[in-house]
Amino acid sequence: MPKKRLSMRKIREVLRLKYECNRSNRDIGHSCGIGSSTVSDYLQRARMAGLEWPLPDRLDDTALEQRLFPPTIPRNSSRPIPDFQEVHKELQSRKGVTLNLLWQEYKEQHPDGYQYSWFCHGYRDWAVRLDVAMRHEHRAGEKLFVDYAGQTVDIVDAATGAVSKAQVFVAVLGASSYTYAEATATQGLEDWIGSHVRAFSFYGGVPEAVIPDNLKSGVSKPNRYEPDINPTYNDLARHYQTVILPARVRKPRDKAKAENGVLLVERWILARLRKHTFFSLDELNLEIKRLLRDLNEKPFQKLPGSRKSRFEELDRPALKPLPAAVYELAQWKRATVHIDYHVEVEKHYYSVPYTLVKKKLDVRYTASTVECFYRNKRVACHLRDDRAGRHTTIKEHMPVSHQRYLDWTPDRFRRWAAKIGPQTLVLTETMLVKRGHPQQAYRSLLGILRLGKSYGDKRLEAACGRALHINAFSYRSIESILKNGLDQKPLPGTSRETTPVKHDNIRGAGYYTSTSH
Numbered sequence: 254m255p256k257k258r259l260s261m262r263k264i265r266e267v268l269r270l271k272y273e274c275n276r277s278n279r280d281i282g283h284s285c286g287i288g289s290s291t292v293s294d295y296l297q298r299a300r301m302a303g304l305e306w307p308l309p310d311r312l313d314d315t316a317l318e319q320r321l322f323p324p325t326i327p328r329n330s331s332r333p334i335p336d337f338q339e340v341h342k343e344l345q346s347r348k349g350v351t352l353n354l355l356w357q358e359y360k361e362q363h364p365d366g367y368q369y370s371w372f373c374h375g376y377r378d379w380a381v382r383l384d385v386a387m388r389h390e391h392r393a394g395e396k397l398f399v400d401y402a403g404q405t406v407d408i409v410d411a412a413t414g415a416v417s418k419a420q421v422f423v424a425v426l427g428a429s430s431y432t433y434a435e436a437t438a439t440q441g442l443e444d445w446i447g448s449h450v451r452a453f454s455f456y457g458g459v460p461e462a463v464i465p466d467n468l469k470s471g472v473s474k475p476n477r478y479e480p481d482i483n484p485t486y487n488d489l490a491r492h493y494q495t496v497i498l499p500a501r502v503r504k505p506r507d508k509a510k511a512e513n514g515v516l517l518v519e520r521w522i523l524a525r526l527r528k529h530t531f532f533s534l535d536e537l538n539l540e541i542k543r544l545l546r547d548l549n550e551k552p553f554q555k556l557p558g559s560r561k562s563r564f565e566e567l568d569r570p571a572l573k574p575l576p577a578a579v580y581e582l583a584q585w586k587r588a589t590v591h592i593d594y595h596v597e598v599e600k601h602y603y604s605v606p607y608t609l610v611k612k613k614l615d616v617r618y619t620a621s622t623v624e625c626f627y628r629n630k631r632v633a634c635h636l637r638d639d640r641a642g643r644h645t646t647i648k649e650h651m652p653v654s655h656q657r658y659l660d661w662t663p664d665r666f667r668r669w670a671a672k673i674g675p676q677t678l679v680l681t682e683t684m685l686v687k688r689g690h691p692q693q694a695y696r697s698l699l700g701i702l703r704l705g706k707s708y709g710d711k712r713l714e715a716a717c718g719r720a721l722h723i724n725a726f727s728y729r730s731i732e733s734i735l736k737n738g739l740d741q742k743p744l745p746g747t748s749r750e751t752t753p754v755k756h757d758n759i760r761g762a763g764y765y766t767s768t769s770h
Contacts, residue, residue, distance in 0.1 A: 259287065261318060266284075267287075270496050271306075273307075276462070277289075280462060284462075294377050302321055304320065315628065333366055337375065340352075340376055392427075392428060394426075394458070394572045395460060395571075397464065398464045399466075401422055402523065405419060406523065407419070407530075408531055409531065421434060421435070421436050422445075424448075424449075425510050425513070426568045428567045430563070431549060431564035432545065433451075433545070434541055435448060435541060442485060449463070453575060454575070458573055459494065459572060460495060462496045463490070463497050464498050464500055465499055485583055488580075492580045517548060521548045522544040526541075526544075586615075587614070587615060589614075590610050590614060594610055600642060603625070603644075604635075606633070619637065620637060633647070667682065670698075673717075674717070680701075680717040680726065681702075683721070697727060697728045701728050704716075704731060712741070716740035
């Protein structure tokens with residue numbers, strides 16, 4: 254059994270790659286940054302739990318964890334321990350031999366021995382220490398190798414003469430070596446993802462796996478054994494039903510195909526463009542496209558055909574079809590729910606159910622939508638709003654006590670305060686600004702402005718003036734001033750003359766609006 258239990262999100266990814274993408278345990282382990290024996294362990298747990306793919310929508314992370322990790326039975330140290338070296342030898346050398354068969358033979362010899370689940374876990378714990386070499390084979394449609402060329406291309410701003418360095422993205426299919434290349438402004442996440450989308454479109458299909466180098470846009474934390482894939486890159490893989498298998502650190506064989514492709518692009522394309530002056534990326538990409546066609550149609554020296562002919566013969570029939578919709582760039586972030594049950598995305602605030610206050614959520618946002626997930630379950634979805642400092646709130650996310658204030662807005666409070674007097678308006682404006690969000694001032698302001706019913710607008714206006722003078726911005730402070738008659742005592746250097754203004758008896762219930770305000 255693994256010493257450290259994986260997150261439910263990673264376990265779901267293991268199940269998806271196995272049953273939806275039909276990947277080997279080794280490939281799944283490489284993609285998820287875990288050992289293949291750990292993959293086997295979790296797949297075995299899923300089988301023993303009777304789980305089927307796709308998992309039911311009602312099966313949240315808590316329920317899944319309970320199914321996969323039921324209470325364990327203490328081991329009996331007096332039971333005979335299987336000879337795992339012999340088990341391993343039988344599995345490796347005898348075709349058709351399975352762990353289940355070997356366990357049955359073990360139980361025939363030792364009826365009081367360990368049960369099947371412990372037998373499997375024990376063997377995998379033993380086998381994980383073995384060093385197993387991996388064969389490098391490139392089946393048709395299996396792998397797409399991606400990387401950036403070391404060379405850049407100068408782009409000259411025609412207006413200012415400033416020079417920027419264009420990056421060159423290169424993709425190579427494993428079986429045919431059919432190559433794609435394009436220039437982008439940066440190696441950032443948006444350009445990295447966009448290049449993949451355009452590469453899939455160029456090939457007219459999707460490979461089983463994508464093999465990137467450990468570029469930060471694709472791999473958040475490079476590591477020889479446990480690379481951490483960027484969430485957006487994983488999102489792209491799910492959309493195209495493929496798997497990301499990062500090249501291992503300091504393992505040049507893992508990315509040899511990509512390095513050869515980069516070398517060819519540098520020699521047959523970039524070297525031929527060295528004397529050209531380009532004034533835009535579009536102009537550069539037109540030339541790259543022309544020379545790329547020549548590279549792919551150039552006959553092999555020692556083999557019949559060309560990259561293009563081998564692509565048509567081998568890779569194209571084996572590629573998976575493109576999805577119906579092109580991938581829309583989605584970014585991910587971890588966000589803690591604020592006490593006002595909103596999360597911040599690009600300086601705008603979106604509501605989630607109030608029961609999640611102080612919980613950490615995964616937020617996925619695109620140019621059009623914002624989705625919030627808690628323990629892999631979507632809990633909120635909003636249309637994207639780019640207005641900084643504003644709120645998008647759904648009524649059902651509020652506590653019932655807050656829903657009473659739904660009809661109120663900052664402008665409504667300002668209008669009411671202005672009818673009482675200028676000091677009351679200034680205090681209202683100040684409280685709306687000083688709070689983290691304007692809505693947090695609503696409850697206090699409602700109480701303050703309603704004090705005019707008990708004490709009159711003239712006294713309330715004077716009390717607000719004194720509160721501003723002493724920097725007291727709360728309902729209790731204003732109420733104390735009025736109760737103790739402090740509003741009727743003159744302030745140094747101020748006039749006591751105030752003109753009462755009758756205000757309408759505004760009634761309403763509301764704390765947030767159900768749309769942005």
